Each structure stands twice: as C-alpha cells, then as structure tokens.
Amino acid sequence: xxxxxxxxxxxxxxxxxxxxxxxxxxxxxxxxxxxxxxxxxxxxxxxxxxxxxxxxxxxxxxxxxxxxxxxxxxxxxxxxxxxxxxxxxxxxxxxxxxxxxxxxxxxxxxxxxxxxxxxxxxxxxxxxxxxxxxxxxxxxxxxxxxxxxxxxxxxxxxxxxxxxxxxxxxxxxxxxxxxxxxxxxxxxxxxxxxxxxxxxxxxxxxxxxxxxxxxxxxxxxxxxxxxxxxxxxxxxxxxxxxxxxxxxxxxxxxxxxxxxxxxxxxxxxxxxxxxxxxxxxxxxxxxxxxxxxxxxxxxxxxxxxxxxxxxxxxxxxxxxxxxxxxxxxxxxxxxxxxx
Amino acid sequence: xxxxxxxxxxxxxxxxxxxxxxxxxxxxxxxxxxxxxxxxxxxxxxxxxxxxxxxxxxxxxxxxxxxxxxxxxxxxxxxxxxxxxxxxxxxxxxxxxxxxxxxxxxxxxxxxxxxxxxxxxxxxxxxxxxxxxxxxxxxxxxxxxxxxxxxxxxxxxxxxxxxxxxxxxxxxxxxxxxxxxxxxxxxxxxxxxxxxxxxxxxxxxxxxxxxxxxxxxxxxxxxxxxxxxxxxxxxxxxxxxxxxxxxxxxxxxxxxxxxxxxxxxxxxxxxxxxxxxxxxxxxxxxxxxxxxxxxxxxxxxxxxxxxxxxxxxxxxxxxxxxxxxxxxxxxxxxxxxxx
DNA sequence: CTTTGTAAGGAAACCGCTATACTATTAAAG
DNA sequence: CTTTAATAGTATAGCGGTTTCCTTACAAAG
Numbered sequence: 108x109x110x111x112x113x114x115x116x117x118x119x120x121x122x123x124x125x126x127x128x129x130x131x132x133x134x135x136x137x138x139x140x141x142x143x144x145x146x147x148x149x150x151x152x153x154x155x156x157x158x159x160x161x162x163x164x165x166x167x168x169x170x171x172x173x174x175x176x177x178x179x180x181x182x183x184x185x186x187x188x189x190x191x192x193x194x195x196x197x198x199x200x201x202x203x204x205x206x207x208x209x210x211x212x213x214x215x216x217x218x219x220x221x222x223x224x225x226x227x228x229x230x231x232x233x234x235x236x237x238x239x240x241x242x243x244x245x246x247x248x249x250x251x252x253x254x255x256x257x258x259x260x261x262x263x264x265x266x267x268x269x270x271x272x273x274x275x276x277x278x279x280x281x282x283x284x285x286x287x288x289x290x291x292x293x294x295x296x297x298x299x300x301x302x303x304x305x306x307x308x309x310x311x312x313x314x315x316x317x318x319x320x321x322x323x324x325x326x327x328x329x330x331x332x333x334x335x336x337x338x339x340x341x342x343x344x345x346x347x348x349x350x351x352x353x354x355x356x357x358x359x360x361x362x363x364x365x366x367x368x369x370x371x372x373x374x375x376x377x378x379x380x381x382x383x384x385x386x387x388x389x390x391x392x393x394x395x396x397x398x399x400x401x402x403x404x405x406x407x408x409x410x411x412x413x414x415x416x417x418x419x420x421x422x423x424x425x426x427x428x429x430x431x432x433x434x435x436x437x438x439x440x441x442x443x444x445x446x
Numbered sequence: 447x448x449x450x451x452x453x454x455x456x457x458x459x460x461x462x463x464x465x466x467x468x469x470x471x472x473x474x475x476x477x478x479x480x481x482x483x484x485x486x487x488x489x490x491x492x493x494x495x496x497x498x499x500x501x502x503x504x505x506x507x508x509x510x511x512x513x514x515x516x517x518x519x520x521x522x523x524x525x526x527x528x529x530x531x532x533x534x535x536x537x538x539x540x541x542x543x544x545x546x547x548x549x550x551x552x553x554x555x556x557x558x559x560x561x562x563x564x565x566x567x568x569x570x571x572x573x574x575x576x577x578x579x580x581x582x583x584x585x586x587x588x589x590x591x592x593x594x595x596x597x598x599x600x601x602x603x604x605x606x607x608x609x610x611x612x613x614x615x616x617x618x619x620x621x622x623x624x625x626x627x628x629x630x631x632x633x634x635x636x637x638x639x640x641x642x643x644x645x646x647x648x649x650x651x652x653x654x655x656x657x658x659x660x661x662x663x664x665x666x667x668x669x670x671x672x673x674x675x676x677x678x679x680x681x682x683x684x685x686x687x688x689x690x691x692x693x694x695x696x697x698x699x700x701x702x703x704x705x706x707x708x709x710x711x712x713x714x715x716x717x718x719x720x721x722x723x724x725x726x727x728x729x730x731x732x733x734x735x736x737x738x739x740x741x742x743x744x745x746x747x748x749x750x751x752x753x754x755x756x757x758x759x760x761x762x763x764x765x766x767x768x769x770x771x772x773x774x775x776x777x778x779x780x781x782x783x784x785x
Numbered sequence: 786c787t788t789t790g791t792a793a794g795g796a797a798a799c800c801g802c803t804a805t806a807c808t809a810t811t812a813a814a815g
Numbered sequence: 816c817t818t819t820a821a822t823a824g825t826a827t828a829g830c831g832g833t834t835t836c837c838t839t840a841c842a843a844a845g
Binding site: 111112113123124126127128130131155156158159160161162163164 | 830831832833834
Binding site: 109154155156157158159161162167169176177178179180181182185186187188189191192193195196199204205206207208209219222223225226227228389408 | 448493494495496497498500501506508515516517518519520521524525526527528530531532534535538543544545546547548558561562564565566567728747
C-alpha cells in the first residue's frame, strides 16, 4: 500500500488540505506547520500519485511527439531522433514528460495522437514534419490543439511551425565558396520539385550574384534525388571535357554527396586537391568519410529544444500568439574545402 | 466542457455503471441497452478520460524507456533508437504508451525513472544497457519494479534482461568464412576487456577449431577499440611480409571495420578480390560503403519487440517467472565476401 | 466595546471512471 | 406454487489529490 496524502496528514496531525497546501507552496501555512508536514513526508517517504494530481488538476504535463517510426528509422532519419532528443531535453527541464506516438500503420497519420489529446492524456502535439496529414491539420485547427510542427507544411499556413532557413543555408554555402576563393562551382541539386534542395540552390545563386558571380544554368545539375542519380549527373558533367572542370562542387544534401563522391573517385579526382566539396546536412558516418566533408548543417538538436520551449510557452500562456519561426544553419568546416 | 460518462448515461437513459460496463465489455448488459449506449457514445462523441480511467484502475498502461540521451545520440548510438522503435511498436500494439526518460544529467542514472514508478505514472521500466547503475539495480530489486534490461549487466544477475548471443555471432562468422572457403582469417578485436568483441572472437575460434581449423594467436589482432587503433593494427599485420596474407578479415564491430577498411585502401588491397571482409553490426552508412560489407548483425528492432513483449507479459501475469534470454544474430551477405 | 480584517487551517465537494454490492425481474427447477 | 438461480441494471464507495468556501482566533481600527 503506497503512502497517500491522508497518511501524511494523520502523521502530521493536520488535514489533507494543509498537506496539499504545503506541497504546492501555498502561503497561508505557518512555518511550524509546514515543517511538521515536511517531516511527516520525509518520514513516510511520501510521493504524490501523479495520476491523481493530473486528474484533479485536469492537466497532464505530457506532450506527444508524433512521427513515423519503423524498422531502420534511426538509420534512414537520424535527424528526427536528434530533434526528439532536443525536445525531450527541454520538456524534462520544465517538468513535462514526452510520449512517443507513431503514425505509420494509421488510417490517417495523427489518428492516435488526436486520441491522446481527446482522452486527455497529453496537453499538446509536437509533430515531426512529414507526420502531418491534411486531415490532422484540419482537426488540430478545428479543436484548437496546442501544436508545433517541425518543418513547415506546404498546404496549411495557419499551423505553427519551426524550420531551418534553407535559403539562408544556400547563401552560407556561397559565402563559404567565395571565402575559399572558389568562383566556378557546380551545384548538384535534387528534383526540381524538391523544395529544400531548390531553396538551397536559389539562396546560393542569389548570394553568388550579389557578389558579382553569375552561376550559369549548366552549373546546376538536377538529379532524381537518389545516390545513383547524383553519381550519374556528377559523372556526366565532370567528364564533359568541353567545359573546364569546376573548382568546387556543392551537394544539396548528403545522399547526393555520397553519389557525387563516388563519381569523383571513379574520375580519380581527389578532394580537395583537384576539386573541393561542400554538402548540406551531416549524417552519422560523415566523420568516417575520408576526407571529412565540409557541411552546412542544421542544428537539429537545438531546433528540438526550441520546439519544446515554444510548446510550453504556448501551454502556459494560452492567449499568447506564438509565431512560427526559422532557425539558422551552421557551417562545419571539414577537410573538403580549404580556406 | 468535454463529454463525460454521466452525459452518456443521461443520453442513453441508463446509469453510469451501465455505460462503464458497456465500455469494458461486461457481459451482463442486454444487446438492446448496449446498442442504446453505443448510440449515445457516437452521438456525443464521447471519449473516456484516460487519466480518470488510469486513476480509478490504479494502472497506467505506460512504460518508461530509460536511456542516456543527448546531442548526437542518434549518431553515436543508432541501435538504441532502433530498439526503441521495436519496443514502441509492441507496446502500441498492446495499448501501452511509451515515455522516454533520459539518464544523463542525473545524480544517479535512473533517478527520474524510479520517480515515475513511485509516482505511479508508469508500470514498468525498459532500460537500455548502459543506463543501469548499481544503485538503480538495487532499488529495482528492493522495490520489486517490473523491468527488462536490454543488454545484460555485468554486476547483477538477479535482474531480467534480453541480449544477443555474441558468442553465437562469432560462430556464425566462422561458419560463413568456411562456407566461403576462407580458412586463413585475421580477426580484428577490441580491447581484451571488451566483453562483446571477445565473445565474438571466442565463438569464432571455437567454431573454427570444431571444423579442424586452428586459429593461431597471431591471427587475432587486439586493438584499443578505436578506428585509428584498428587501422594501425590491421596495417601492421597485413604489411608484415614474413606472414602470408590472410584470405579474409573479420572485424569485431563496425568502428573497427572503418579503420580496417582504411588500412586496406592504403595497402591497395581490394575487397573482396585481394581479401574478403566480414564485420559485426550494421551502421547507418553501411549501405553507402563501397563495397557493401557482409555483416553478422543484431536484429535490434526485433529485440525491442521482444523486450516490449516480455514487459507486458510480466505486467499482466505478475507471478509468472520471466527468464532472461538471448536472441539470435543474423548474417547479412554483402559484397565483401564471396560464397 | 464593537466592528473589521486577516492569518491559519479545516470540511467537503469535486475531478471522471471503476468495481463491488445490491435490487428487481424473469426463468427454471422441484 | 414456491424456491432457487440467473440476468439486467443501479447505487455508491472509492481512487488520491485540489480547491473553494468556511470557521476560528486574534489583532487592529473605529
């Protein structure tokens, strides 16, 4: 039988109300009584039943982290977990707990998460990018559920999100290229429909142009966003002897970087001596590649922390209008570019 | 104001008890009444308040997943998340929820997790390997907390754990080597104190010996368990012209494999033509390496599923004595060995 | 001396659901 | 035609806190 608040009250010779007030730092309790109650708590090793508290207060101090999980998720999307760690860190610090909810295997993504809200077992939703369906978005707005999206959705502007400024990332890439003295740069991009890699590419071109460096169309290599596609595109462009070899190559993400690196290897071009290389987004094995690539990275952990923070501010201040916002990318200098 | 069970009772013209019984599939309710209640539930969009249920039932249907989190955890320990995904999958299937608890930043690892148990906000603990301190182990045993460790601890045998049979993994490695016709094999091992890599090594030697293939001491290369150490050890041994070059090389884990691969590259030995290679444990970028390595892998996701399953069986059957157990490794044939 | 105010603590309702014990009705058995 | 048993449903006491509203006691003000 666990110790309850009544046991403490008996032990201290006061009422339950008084114990509760001591626990919640009410002011109307004398120092002597407070001390007596605290002694009793110590003596009996009393710990409040959180379910009872949660039930009485009608609040859970629990947040759902909604995402798509499955076999090899950690491999395919390590960013997600790093963000989650950031979120978790912030929530813990603020005395919230985090419950993980998986969207895979659901009739519509977010079904279970909405249940958690409706059943009052969580106060809010933090949703990892692709886990937002239009249906979920609609229900969130309709029922006015506290939420933060990580990565902003294309279809719904009234939701609250946090995302990295990819265009700015592209500008950083341009800055770094110019700082290293590379003016003739090849940009390996995803599909034309791939928003992120295109934002990066546009930011890059814009900033280069600002610095009087026009990036011609033939220095943009669109691919099908696969490793193999990047390999083929890079190989074709670099193998074309009618054009001078670019000084550097930028890959819009790390999948493309792996394919590109393979092409460079086959063409016996060494990095950074023959050609420099810059990519976006770190990946687990990045540090194991030889040479270590320079990268414009997303500070994913920090993004998680921010998201957690926004969530709590929202909950503790429901009227506060919380705006969506973007975070800054960071340059991590490796061995593949030389200043 | 959310809909409560009383609202439903009024709507259906029955008592709360009856509604509750319908919800919990009691038998003593007539089909007609059941239908009426269900109509009312539909009509009012009633969803039971899980905190109230949890409180009344004195059970939480919630499990803590205890581990050490932090920046780059996903990178440094992707296995952990894959296990977590497995655990989560099984728990969800059985209508349990999973709460993540971090041991880093705690005065003793597991402090917070024990609080979750003591505050009755979780029914049990699933603990990822290194997150078990001796102090936590003691408290778990003392307070008889339902628990499963993933990876078995060195110091306490009374705890319940699940782990992969690493010795068997070593035997699998031997089998595969012999199946490919490699009899002269170099084994790159971690430190002598590294339990896992030594178990693998011992399993390997034993099985080789069983097949009349003695593995001499000079074919075991101990390292300091770093990439660099593996590189140096492999380089030294393979560069020693007084010995014949081994037909194949086994690395006791993927960190060692990366270092070893670098040594092979520098010695211009191609895989698998000049020398075959087999390693243990996949890693995110494994598939991106060239060639794709053959691997004796741990089925981590499945281990998570098993762990979740054990946990629930334990909770739903408290008297049942649940034994610790081991899971089987699996061979994933890549391009670095040839049958 | 009465009124007013305030500090300290207690009584009891309530949060929403479960589960036990009980009642009423009907059917089967003797 | 009773007695017994089974069926269908209800009343109510928790579960363990929080919180509102009171009661006292005593001091300060009028």
